[in-house]
Amino acid sequence: MVVPSARRIPEATVARLPVYQRILLELVRAGTTTVSSDQLAEMARVNASKVRKDLSFLGSFGTRGSGYEAQFLLTQIDRELGLHGDWPVAIVGLGNLGRALANSQGFTSRGFRVAGLFDVEETLLGIEIGGVRVHHVDEFERVSAGDPPAIGVIATPASAAQDVANRMVKAGVGSVLNFAPRVLTVPPEVLLRYVDLSIELQVMSFYLSHRDSPGTAPAWSPLPHAVGLSSAEPG
Amino acid sequence: MVVPSARRIPEATVARLPVYQRILLELVRAGTTTVSSDQLAEMARVNASKVRKDLSFLGSFGTRGSGYEAQFLLTQIDRELGLHGDWPVAIVGLGNLGRALANSQGFTSRGFRVAGLFDVEETLLGIEIGGVRVHHVDEFERVSAGDPPAIGVIATPASAAQDVANRMVKAGVGSVLNFAPRVLTVPPEVLLRYVDLSIELQVMSFYLSHRDSPGTAPAWSPLPHAVGLSSAEPG
DNA sequence: GTTTGTGAAGTTATTCACAGCG
DNA sequence: CGCTGTGAATAACTTCACAAAC
Numbered sequence: 074m075v076v077p078s079a080r081r082i083p084e085a086t087v088a089r090l091p092v093y094q095r096i097l098l099e100l101v102r103a104g105t106t107t108v109s110s111d112q113l114a115e116m117a118r119v120n121a122s123k124v125r126k127d128l129s130f131l132g133s134f135g136t137r138g139s140g141y142e143a144q145f146l147l148t149q150i151d152r153e154l155g156l157h158g159d160w161p162v163a164i165v166g167l168g169n170l171g172r173a174l175a176n177s178q179g180f181t182s183r184g185f186r187v188a189g190l191f192d193v194e195e196t197l198l199g200i201e202i203g204g205v206r207v208h209h210v211d212e213f214e215r216v217s218a219g220d221p222p223a224i225g226v227i228a229t230p231a232s233a234a235q236d237v238a239n240r241m242v243k244a245g246v247g248s249v250l251n252f253a254p255r256v257l258t259v260p261p262e263v264l265l266r267y268v269d270l271s272i273e274l275q276v277m278s279f280y281l282s283h284r285d286s287p288g289t290a291p292a293w294s295p296l297p298h299a300v301g302l303s304s305a306e307p308g
Numbered sequence: 309m310v311v312p313s314a315r316r317i318p319e320a321t322v323a324r325l326p327v328y329q330r331i332l333l334e335l336v337r338a339g340t341t342t343v344s345s346d347q348l349a350e351m352a353r354v355n356a357s358k359v360r361k362d363l364s365f366l367g368s369f370g371t372r373g374s375g376y377e378a379q380f381l382l383t384q385i386d387r388e389l390g391l392h393g394d395w396p397v398a399i400v401g402l403g404n405l406g407r408a409l410a411n412s413q414g415f416t417s418r419g420f421r422v423a424g425l426f427d428v429e430e431t432l433l434g435i436e437i438g439g440v441r442v443h444h445v446d447e448f449e450r451v452s453a454g455d456p457p458a459i460g461v462i463a464t465p466a467s468a469a470q471d472v473a474n475r476m477v478k479a480g481v482g483s484v485l486n487f488a489p490r491v492l493t494v495p496p497e498v499l500l501r502y503v504d505l506s507i508e509l510q511v512m513s514f515y516l517s518h519r520d521s522p523g524t525a526p527a528w529s530p531l532p533h534a535v536g537l538s539s540a541e542p543g
Numbered sequence: 544g545t546t547t548g549t550g551a552a553g554t555t556a557t558t559c560a561c562a563g564c565g
Numbered sequence: 566c567g568c569t570g571t572g573a574a575t576a577a578c579t580t581c582a583c584a585a586a587c
Binding site: 270 | 322323325326327329330331334350351353388389390391393395404405408409412414415417418419420458459482483485489490491493496497499500501503504505506507508509510511512513514515516517518519
Protein backbone atom coordinates (compact mmCIF):
# COMPACT_ATOMS: atom_id res chain seq x y z
CA MET A 74 0.00 0.00 0.00
CA VAL A 75 1.84 3.05 -1.25
CA VAL A 76 -0.91 5.65 -1.48
CA PRO A 77 0.39 8.63 0.53
CA SER A 78 -2.85 9.26 2.37
CA ALA A 79 -2.79 5.66 3.55
CA ARG A 80 0.26 6.28 5.77
CA ARG A 81 -0.51 6.28 9.44
CA ILE A 82 1.31 9.11 11.11
CA PRO A 83 2.32 8.48 14.71
CA GLU A 84 0.55 10.60 17.26
CA ALA A 85 3.81 11.95 18.61
CA THR A 86 4.72 13.14 15.14
CA VAL A 87 1.37 14.84 14.63
CA ALA A 88 1.92 16.77 17.85
CA ARG A 89 5.19 18.11 16.47
CA LEU A 90 4.06 18.97 12.96
CA PRO A 91 2.42 22.24 14.03
CA VAL A 92 5.70 23.22 15.66
CA TYR A 93 7.62 22.63 12.44
CA GLN A 94 4.86 24.45 10.62
CA ARG A 95 5.30 27.56 12.74
CA ILE A 96 9.07 27.45 12.39
CA LEU A 97 8.87 27.10 8.62
CA LEU A 98 6.38 29.92 8.43
CA GLU A 99 8.81 32.21 10.22
CA LEU A 100 11.73 31.05 8.12
CA VAL A 101 9.82 31.60 4.89
CA ARG A 102 8.76 35.06 6.00
CA ALA A 103 12.39 35.82 6.80
CA GLY A 104 13.35 34.82 3.27
CA THR A 105 14.91 31.43 3.95
CA THR A 106 14.62 29.08 1.02
CA THR A 107 16.20 25.86 2.27
CA VAL A 108 16.55 24.44 5.74
CA SER A 109 18.30 21.37 7.15
CA SER A 110 17.01 18.93 9.71
CA ASP A 111 19.71 20.22 12.06
CA GLN A 112 18.40 23.77 11.86
CA LEU A 113 14.79 22.69 12.32
CA ALA A 114 15.83 20.50 15.21
CA GLU A 115 17.54 23.31 17.00
CA MET A 116 14.61 25.66 16.67
CA ALA A 117 12.13 23.00 17.71
CA ARG A 118 14.41 21.86 20.53
CA VAL A 119 14.36 18.25 19.41
CA ASN A 120 16.81 15.73 18.02
CA ALA A 121 17.66 16.00 14.33
CA SER A 122 16.87 12.35 13.59
CA LYS A 123 13.46 12.94 15.04
CA VAL A 124 12.87 15.75 12.60
CA ARG A 125 13.95 13.60 9.68
CA LYS A 126 11.84 10.66 10.82
CA ASP A 127 8.81 12.91 11.37
CA LEU A 128 9.13 14.49 7.97
CA SER A 129 9.68 11.16 6.29
CA PHE A 130 6.13 10.18 7.22
CA LEU A 131 4.90 12.89 4.88
CA GLY A 132 7.07 11.69 2.01
CA SER A 133 10.63 12.15 0.80
CA PHE A 134 10.70 15.87 0.38
CA GLY A 135 14.29 16.63 1.24
CA THR A 136 17.32 16.92 -0.98
CA ARG A 137 20.38 15.04 0.18
CA GLY A 138 23.31 17.33 0.62
CA SER A 139 21.28 20.51 0.97
CA GLY A 140 18.13 19.99 3.02
CA TYR A 141 14.45 20.84 2.61
CA GLU A 142 12.90 23.54 0.50
CA ALA A 143 11.12 25.56 3.21
CA GLN A 144 8.07 26.75 1.29
CA PHE A 145 7.47 23.36 -0.27
CA LEU A 146 7.80 21.56 3.04
CA LEU A 147 5.42 24.03 4.63
CA THR A 148 2.83 23.27 1.99
CA GLN A 149 3.18 19.56 2.57
CA ILE A 150 2.72 19.93 6.31
CA ASP A 151 -0.32 22.14 5.84
CA ARG A 152 -1.81 19.55 3.56
CA GLU A 153 -1.20 16.73 5.98
CA LEU A 154 -2.66 18.71 8.85
CA GLY A 155 -5.79 19.42 6.87
CA LEU A 156 -5.24 23.17 6.74
CA HIS A 157 -6.44 23.31 3.18
CA GLY A 158 -9.92 23.25 4.60
CA ASP A 159 -12.27 25.90 5.80
CA TRP A 160 -13.20 24.68 9.25
CA PRO A 161 -16.17 26.47 10.76
CA VAL A 162 -15.54 27.49 14.38
CA ALA A 163 -18.14 28.47 16.96
CA ILE A 164 -17.09 30.56 19.94
CA VAL A 165 -19.19 30.67 23.08
CA GLY A 166 -18.43 33.31 25.69
CA LEU A 167 -17.47 36.80 24.53
CA GLY A 168 -15.67 38.25 27.51
CA ASN A 169 -12.15 39.58 27.07
CA LEU A 170 -10.80 36.26 25.96
CA GLY A 171 -13.67 35.34 23.67
CA ARG A 172 -13.57 38.72 21.95
CA ALA A 173 -9.82 38.45 21.52
CA LEU A 174 -10.27 35.03 19.98
CA ALA A 175 -13.07 36.19 17.71
CA ASN A 176 -10.87 38.91 16.29
CA SER A 177 -7.79 36.73 16.22
CA GLN A 178 -5.76 36.23 13.09
CA GLY A 179 -5.14 32.79 14.53
CA PHE A 180 -8.51 31.65 13.27
CA THR A 181 -8.98 33.58 10.11
CA SER A 182 -5.52 33.32 8.68
CA ARG A 183 -5.13 29.62 8.24
CA GLY A 184 -8.06 27.50 7.25
CA PHE A 185 -10.46 28.41 10.03
CA ARG A 186 -13.54 30.58 9.86
CA VAL A 187 -15.55 32.05 12.71
CA ALA A 188 -19.00 30.78 11.89
CA GLY A 189 -20.90 31.54 15.07
CA LEU A 190 -20.61 33.70 18.18
CA PHE A 191 -22.65 33.16 21.33
CA ASP A 192 -23.11 34.67 24.76
CA VAL A 193 -25.90 35.23 27.27
CA GLU A 194 -25.25 38.92 27.87
CA GLU A 195 -28.18 41.06 26.68
CA THR A 196 -25.95 43.91 25.58
CA LEU A 197 -23.97 41.68 23.25
CA LEU A 198 -26.85 40.00 21.48
CA GLY A 199 -27.32 41.16 17.93
CA ILE A 200 -24.08 43.08 17.64
CA GLU A 201 -21.39 41.97 15.24
CA ILE A 202 -17.80 41.11 16.06
CA GLY A 203 -15.53 40.75 13.10
CA GLY A 204 -18.59 40.73 10.86
CA VAL A 205 -20.30 37.86 12.68
CA ARG A 206 -23.55 38.39 14.58
CA VAL A 207 -23.77 37.39 18.25
CA HIS A 208 -26.59 35.03 19.19
CA HIS A 209 -27.91 33.89 22.53
CA VAL A 210 -26.40 30.61 23.57
CA ASP A 211 -29.89 29.11 23.79
CA GLU A 212 -29.96 29.37 20.03
CA PHE A 213 -26.77 27.41 19.62
CA GLU A 214 -28.28 24.28 18.13
CA ARG A 215 -30.68 26.20 15.89
CA VAL A 216 -28.09 28.60 14.51
CA SER A 217 -25.47 25.89 14.16
CA ALA A 218 -27.79 23.67 12.16
CA GLY A 219 -27.29 25.89 9.12
CA ASP A 220 -23.50 25.74 9.24
CA PRO A 221 -22.44 22.99 11.64
CA PRO A 222 -19.21 23.96 13.39
CA ALA A 223 -16.32 21.52 13.23
CA ILE A 224 -14.72 23.08 16.30
CA GLY A 225 -16.38 24.52 19.37
CA VAL A 226 -14.44 27.00 21.49
CA ILE A 227 -15.52 27.50 25.09
CA ALA A 228 -14.49 30.84 26.61
CA THR A 229 -17.22 31.11 29.25
CA PRO A 230 -16.90 31.13 33.03
CA ALA A 231 -16.23 27.70 34.47
CA SER A 232 -19.78 27.37 35.73
CA ALA A 233 -21.25 27.46 32.23
CA ALA A 234 -18.68 25.33 30.47
CA GLN A 235 -20.21 21.85 30.76
CA ASP A 236 -23.61 23.06 29.63
CA VAL A 237 -22.03 24.69 26.59
CA ALA A 238 -20.07 21.53 25.84
CA ASN A 239 -23.28 19.53 25.89
CA ARG A 240 -24.88 21.86 23.37
CA MET A 241 -21.83 21.63 21.15
CA VAL A 242 -21.88 17.87 21.19
CA LYS A 243 -25.57 17.87 20.39
CA ALA A 244 -24.86 20.17 17.47
CA GLY A 245 -22.29 17.69 16.20
CA VAL A 246 -18.92 19.40 16.65
CA GLY A 247 -15.93 17.17 16.04
CA SER A 248 -13.76 18.77 18.65
CA VAL A 249 -13.92 21.11 21.59
CA LEU A 250 -11.27 23.59 22.67
CA ASN A 251 -11.87 24.56 26.27
CA PHE A 252 -10.44 27.72 27.84
CA ALA A 253 -12.61 27.52 30.94
CA PRO A 254 -10.83 26.19 34.03
CA ARG A 255 -13.12 23.21 34.38
CA VAL A 256 -12.91 19.51 33.57
CA LEU A 257 -15.45 18.60 30.91
CA THR A 258 -17.15 15.41 29.85
CA VAL A 259 -17.84 14.74 26.20
CA PRO A 260 -18.34 11.52 24.23
CA PRO A 261 -15.16 9.63 23.40
CA GLU A 262 -15.28 10.35 19.69
CA VAL A 263 -15.10 14.08 20.29
CA LEU A 264 -11.59 15.48 20.57
CA LEU A 265 -11.30 17.59 23.70
CA ARG A 266 -8.41 19.87 24.48
CA TYR A 267 -7.84 22.24 27.34
CA VAL A 268 -5.95 25.50 27.38
CA ASP A 269 -5.30 26.02 31.05
CA LEU A 270 -2.71 28.28 32.60
CA SER A 271 -2.61 26.40 35.85
CA ILE A 272 -1.71 23.16 34.08
CA GLU A 273 1.17 24.88 32.29
CA LEU A 274 2.39 26.38 35.52
CA GLN A 275 2.32 23.07 37.33
CA VAL A 276 4.58 21.46 34.77
CA MET A 277 6.95 24.37 35.22
CA SER A 278 6.78 24.10 38.96
CA PHE A 279 7.71 20.44 38.76
CA TYR A 280 10.68 21.23 36.59
CA LEU A 281 11.85 24.04 38.83
CA SER A 282 11.66 21.97 41.96
CA HIS A 283 13.26 18.85 40.50
CA ARG A 284 16.19 20.07 38.49
CA ASP A 285 19.29 18.75 40.11
CA SER A 286 22.60 20.52 40.17
CA PRO A 287 22.90 23.81 38.32
CA GLY A 288 23.71 23.23 34.69
CA THR A 289 21.53 20.18 34.27
CA ALA A 290 19.47 20.38 31.15
CA PRO A 291 15.82 19.36 31.17
CA ALA A 292 15.29 16.30 29.02
CA TRP A 293 11.93 17.84 28.47
CA SER A 294 9.85 18.66 25.50
CA PRO A 295 6.86 18.33 27.67
CA LEU A 296 3.64 16.87 26.47
CA PRO A 297 0.66 18.42 28.06
CA HIS A 298 -2.72 16.97 27.62
CA ALA A 299 -4.18 20.24 28.56
CA VAL A 300 -3.03 23.79 28.89
CA GLY A 301 -4.63 27.03 29.84
CA LEU A 302 -5.86 30.43 30.64
CA SER A 303 -7.28 29.36 33.95
CA SER A 304 -9.57 31.68 35.76
CA ALA A 305 -9.25 34.83 33.83
CA GLU A 306 -12.90 33.86 34.09
CA PRO A 307 -13.88 35.38 30.81
CA GLY A 308 -17.49 35.85 29.80
CA MET B 309 7.04 2.49 52.17
CA VAL B 310 9.87 3.91 50.12
CA VAL B 311 10.79 7.59 50.37
CA PRO B 312 8.66 9.15 47.63
CA SER B 313 11.04 11.90 46.57
CA ALA B 314 13.71 9.36 45.65
CA ARG B 315 11.69 7.99 42.73
CA ARG B 316 12.20 9.30 39.22
CA ILE B 317 8.84 10.17 37.77
CA PRO B 318 8.40 9.54 34.04
CA GLU B 319 7.91 12.61 31.93
CA ALA B 320 4.61 11.32 30.60
CA THR B 321 3.34 10.96 34.13
CA VAL B 322 4.40 14.47 35.08
CA ALA B 323 2.42 15.79 32.16
CA ARG B 324 -0.70 14.10 33.51
CA LEU B 325 -0.34 14.98 37.17
CA PRO B 326 -1.69 18.51 36.70
CA VAL B 327 -4.73 17.00 35.03
CA TYR B 328 -5.39 14.75 37.99
CA GLN B 329 -4.75 17.71 40.24
CA ARG B 330 -7.44 19.75 38.58
CA ILE B 331 -9.91 16.87 38.67
CA LEU B 332 -9.25 16.25 42.35
CA LEU B 333 -9.64 19.93 43.12
CA GLU B 334 -13.06 19.91 41.52
CA LEU B 335 -14.07 16.71 43.25
CA VAL B 336 -12.96 18.02 46.64
CA ARG B 337 -14.85 21.25 46.11
CA ALA B 338 -17.91 19.21 45.21
CA GLY B 339 -17.62 17.34 48.47
CA THR B 340 -16.22 14.04 47.21
CA THR B 341 -14.11 12.25 49.78
CA THR B 342 -12.92 9.14 47.99
CA VAL B 343 -12.33 8.45 44.33
CA SER B 344 -11.35 5.33 42.39
CA SER B 345 -8.85 5.01 39.58
CA ASP B 346 -11.78 4.24 37.29
CA GLN B 347 -13.48 7.52 38.08
CA LEU B 348 -10.29 9.51 37.68
CA ALA B 349 -9.56 7.70 34.45
CA GLU B 350 -12.92 8.56 32.98
CA MET B 351 -12.62 12.24 33.83
CA ALA B 352 -9.05 12.43 32.58
CA ARG B 353 -9.95 10.41 29.48
CA VAL B 354 -7.21 7.88 30.07
CA ASN B 355 -6.93 4.21 30.93
CA ALA B 356 -7.47 3.25 34.57
CA SER B 357 -4.22 1.29 34.83
CA LYS B 358 -2.42 4.37 33.67
CA VAL B 359 -3.93 6.34 36.52
CA ARG B 360 -2.87 3.72 39.02
CA LYS B 361 0.62 3.46 37.60
CA ASP B 362 0.98 7.23 37.57
CA LEU B 363 -0.16 7.59 41.15
CA SER B 364 2.01 4.71 42.28
CA PHE B 365 5.07 6.81 41.42
CA LEU B 366 4.08 9.17 44.20
CA GLY B 367 3.69 6.37 46.74
CA SER B 368 1.03 3.88 47.79
CA PHE B 369 -1.73 6.24 48.73
CA GLY B 370 -4.78 4.23 47.75
CA THR B 371 -6.92 1.89 49.80
CA ARG B 372 -7.72 -1.44 48.17
CA GLY B 373 -11.42 -1.97 47.90
CA SER B 374 -12.37 1.68 48.14
CA GLY B 375 -9.96 3.94 46.25
CA TYR B 376 -8.07 7.13 47.02
CA GLU B 377 -8.86 9.78 49.60
CA ALA B 378 -9.30 12.80 47.34
CA GLN B 379 -7.99 15.55 49.59
CA PHE B 380 -5.00 13.52 50.67
CA LEU B 381 -4.11 12.54 47.13
CA LEU B 382 -4.41 16.16 46.06
CA THR B 383 -1.94 17.17 48.73
CA GLN B 384 0.52 14.52 47.59
CA ILE B 385 0.30 15.64 43.97
CA ASP B 386 0.77 19.28 44.96
CA ARG B 387 3.83 18.32 46.92
CA GLU B 388 5.32 16.33 44.10
CA LEU B 389 4.67 19.13 41.62
CA GLY B 390 6.40 21.60 43.89
CA LEU B 391 3.28 23.67 44.51
CA HIS B 392 4.21 24.11 48.15
CA GLY B 393 6.54 26.82 46.96
CA ASP B 394 6.11 30.47 46.31
CA TRP B 395 7.42 30.82 42.81
CA PRO B 396 8.02 34.41 41.77
CA VAL B 397 6.65 35.16 38.30
CA ALA B 398 7.53 38.09 36.09
CA ILE B 399 5.11 39.15 33.36
CA VAL B 400 6.26 41.23 30.41
CA GLY B 401 3.64 42.79 28.17
CA LEU B 402 0.52 44.24 29.75
CA GLY B 403 -1.95 44.30 26.92
CA ASN B 404 -5.28 42.57 27.30
CA LEU B 405 -3.70 39.20 27.82
CA GLY B 406 -0.95 40.37 30.14
CA ARG B 407 -3.37 42.27 32.32
CA ALA B 408 -5.72 39.30 32.45
CA LEU B 409 -2.79 37.12 33.51
CA ALA B 410 -1.60 39.63 36.10
CA ASN B 411 -5.01 39.61 37.75
CA SER B 412 -5.48 35.90 37.28
CA GLN B 413 -6.31 33.62 40.17
CA GLY B 414 -4.31 31.09 38.22
CA PHE B 415 -1.10 32.64 39.54
CA THR B 416 -2.01 33.80 42.96
CA SER B 417 -4.08 30.89 44.09
CA ARG B 418 -1.62 28.07 43.99
CA GLY B 419 1.99 28.67 44.86
CA PHE B 420 2.78 31.42 42.39
CA ARG B 421 3.29 35.09 43.08
CA VAL B 422 3.40 37.95 40.61
CA ALA B 423 6.72 39.52 41.48
CA GLY B 424 7.27 41.87 38.57
CA LEU B 425 5.29 43.56 35.79
CA PHE B 426 6.88 45.16 32.74
CA ASP B 427 5.89 47.00 29.61
CA VAL B 428 7.19 49.78 27.39
CA GLU B 429 4.02 51.85 27.28
CA GLU B 430 4.50 55.23 28.98
CA THR B 431 0.96 55.33 30.32
CA LEU B 432 1.41 52.06 32.16
CA LEU B 433 4.71 52.81 33.85
CA GLY B 434 4.39 53.39 37.56
CA ILE B 435 0.81 52.26 37.90
CA GLU B 436 -0.06 49.18 39.94
CA ILE B 437 -1.91 46.11 38.76
CA GLY B 438 -3.01 43.78 41.49
CA GLY B 439 -0.78 45.67 43.88
CA VAL B 440 2.37 45.29 41.79
CA ARG B 441 4.06 48.28 40.21
CA VAL B 442 4.73 48.32 36.46
CA HIS B 443 8.32 48.97 35.39
CA HIS B 444 9.84 49.67 32.01
CA VAL B 445 11.15 46.51 30.41
CA ASP B 446 14.61 48.11 30.20
CA GLU B 447 14.71 47.80 33.96
CA PHE B 448 13.99 44.09 33.87
CA GLU B 449 17.41 42.91 34.98
CA ARG B 450 17.77 45.59 37.62
CA VAL B 451 14.32 45.11 39.17
CA SER B 452 14.57 41.33 38.95
CA ALA B 453 17.87 41.27 40.77
CA GLY B 454 16.12 41.90 44.04
CA ASP B 455 13.62 39.07 43.65
CA PRO B 456 14.78 36.81 40.81
CA PRO B 457 11.78 35.35 39.02
CA ALA B 458 11.60 31.58 38.63
CA ILE B 459 9.21 31.90 35.72
CA GLY B 460 9.08 34.53 33.01
CA VAL B 461 5.82 35.07 31.13
CA ILE B 462 5.96 36.71 27.73
CA ALA B 463 2.73 38.41 26.64
CA THR B 464 4.21 40.95 24.26
CA PRO B 465 3.75 41.30 20.50
CA ALA B 466 5.72 38.74 18.53
CA SER B 467 8.28 41.30 17.48
CA ALA B 468 9.44 41.92 21.06
CA ALA B 469 9.38 38.37 22.31
CA GLN B 470 12.94 37.23 21.62
CA ASP B 471 14.41 40.34 23.15
CA VAL B 472 12.35 39.82 26.28
CA ALA B 473 13.36 36.19 26.42
CA ASN B 474 17.02 37.21 26.30
CA ARG B 475 16.55 39.55 29.24
CA MET B 476 14.78 36.85 31.19
CA VAL B 477 17.58 34.39 30.61
CA LYS B 478 20.12 36.99 31.64
CA ALA B 479 18.13 37.57 34.82
CA GLY B 480 18.30 33.85 35.53
CA VAL B 481 14.72 32.59 35.10
CA GLY B 482 14.36 28.80 35.20
CA SER B 483 11.54 28.67 32.70
CA VAL B 484 9.77 30.78 30.15
CA LEU B 485 6.10 30.65 29.25
CA ASN B 486 5.57 32.27 25.88
CA PHE B 487 2.19 33.54 24.70
CA ALA B 488 3.60 35.44 21.76
CA PRO B 489 3.19 33.72 18.39
CA ARG B 490 6.90 33.46 17.76
CA VAL B 491 9.51 30.73 18.00
CA LEU B 492 12.07 31.59 20.66
CA THR B 493 15.62 30.56 21.37
CA VAL B 494 16.80 30.10 24.94
CA PRO B 495 19.64 28.04 26.43
CA PRO B 496 18.93 24.32 26.78
CA GLU B 497 18.73 24.36 30.56
CA VAL B 498 15.81 26.79 30.49
CA LEU B 499 12.39 25.18 30.18
CA LEU B 500 10.45 26.82 27.38
CA ARG B 501 6.77 26.36 26.75
CA TYR B 502 4.46 27.92 24.22
CA VAL B 503 0.80 28.73 24.52
CA ASP B 504 -0.28 29.11 20.94
CA LEU B 505 -3.78 28.96 19.57
CA SER B 506 -2.68 28.09 16.08
CA ILE B 507 -0.82 25.03 17.28
CA GLU B 508 -3.90 23.79 19.13
CA LEU B 509 -6.02 24.37 16.09
CA GLN B 510 -3.68 22.47 13.83
CA VAL B 511 -3.87 19.39 15.98
CA MET B 512 -7.66 19.64 15.84
CA SER B 513 -7.57 20.11 12.11
CA PHE B 514 -5.51 16.97 11.70
CA TYR B 515 -7.96 15.01 13.78
CA LEU B 516 -10.96 16.34 11.92
CA SER B 517 -9.52 15.55 8.54
CA HIS B 518 -8.24 12.09 9.41
CA ARG B 519 -10.98 10.47 11.40
CA ASP B 520 -12.23 7.55 9.43
CA SER B 521 -15.75 6.24 9.46
CA PRO B 522 -18.24 7.89 11.78
CA GLY B 523 -18.04 6.41 15.24
CA THR B 524 -14.30 6.04 15.30
CA ALA B 525 -12.85 7.23 18.57
CA PRO B 526 -9.68 9.31 18.63
CA ALA B 527 -6.86 7.37 20.22
CA TRP B 528 -5.69 10.79 21.19
CA SER B 529 -4.66 12.44 24.33
CA PRO B 530 -2.47 14.64 22.30
CA LEU B 531 0.82 15.89 23.49
CA PRO B 532 1.66 19.28 22.28
CA HIS B 533 5.00 20.75 22.78
CA ALA B 534 3.56 24.09 22.27
CA VAL B 535 0.14 25.66 22.39
CA GLY B 536 -1.21 29.07 22.02
CA LEU B 537 -3.00 32.35 21.90
CA SER B 538 -1.51 33.21 18.56
CA SER B 539 -1.78 36.72 17.32
CA ALA B 540 -4.22 38.28 19.68
CA GLU B 541 -1.02 40.34 19.54
CA PRO B 542 -1.22 41.55 23.08
CA GLY B 543 0.93 44.35 24.37
C1' DG C 544 -16.98 -8.30 46.33
C1' DT C 545 -14.05 -4.14 45.12
C1' DT C 546 -10.08 -1.76 43.95
C1' DT C 547 -5.12 -1.05 44.37
C1' DG C 548 -0.29 -1.89 43.06
C1' DT C 549 2.82 -3.97 40.06
C1' DG C 550 5.56 -7.43 37.43
C1' DA C 551 5.40 -8.92 32.72
C1' DA C 552 3.98 -8.35 28.03
C1' DG C 553 3.02 -5.53 24.40
C1' DT C 554 3.22 -1.22 21.93
C1' DT C 555 4.98 3.15 20.51
C1' DA C 556 8.55 6.40 20.20
C1' DT C 557 13.41 7.79 20.08
C1' DT C 558 17.99 7.42 18.84
C1' DC C 559 21.74 5.37 16.45
C1' DA C 560 24.37 4.67 12.60
C1' DC C 561 25.14 4.37 7.99
C1' DA C 562 23.94 3.48 3.07
C1' DG C 563 22.64 6.28 -0.66
C1' DC C 564 22.13 10.30 -3.19
C1' DG C 565 23.08 15.00 -4.69
C1' DC D 566 31.60 16.00 1.40
C1' DG D 567 26.89 17.09 3.49
C1' DC D 568 22.53 15.78 4.51
C1' DT D 569 18.54 12.81 3.95
C1' DG D 570 16.02 8.63 4.69
C1' DT D 571 15.54 4.47 7.12
C1' DG D 572 16.35 -0.17 9.00
C1' DA D 573 17.92 -1.84 13.48
C1' DA D 574 18.69 -1.10 18.35
C1' DT D 575 17.25 1.05 22.38
C1' DA D 576 14.34 3.29 25.46
C1' DA D 577 9.95 4.89 27.14
C1' DC D 578 5.38 4.24 27.80
C1' DT D 579 0.99 1.68 28.04
C1' DT D 580 -1.82 -2.08 28.93
C1' DC D 581 -2.75 -6.53 30.75
C1' DA D 582 -3.73 -9.48 34.26
C1' DC D 583 -3.73 -10.93 38.75
C1' DA D 584 -2.18 -11.41 43.61
C1' DA D 585 -2.82 -8.92 47.73
C1' DA D 586 -5.44 -5.95 50.72
C1' DC D 587 -9.54 -4.09 52.40
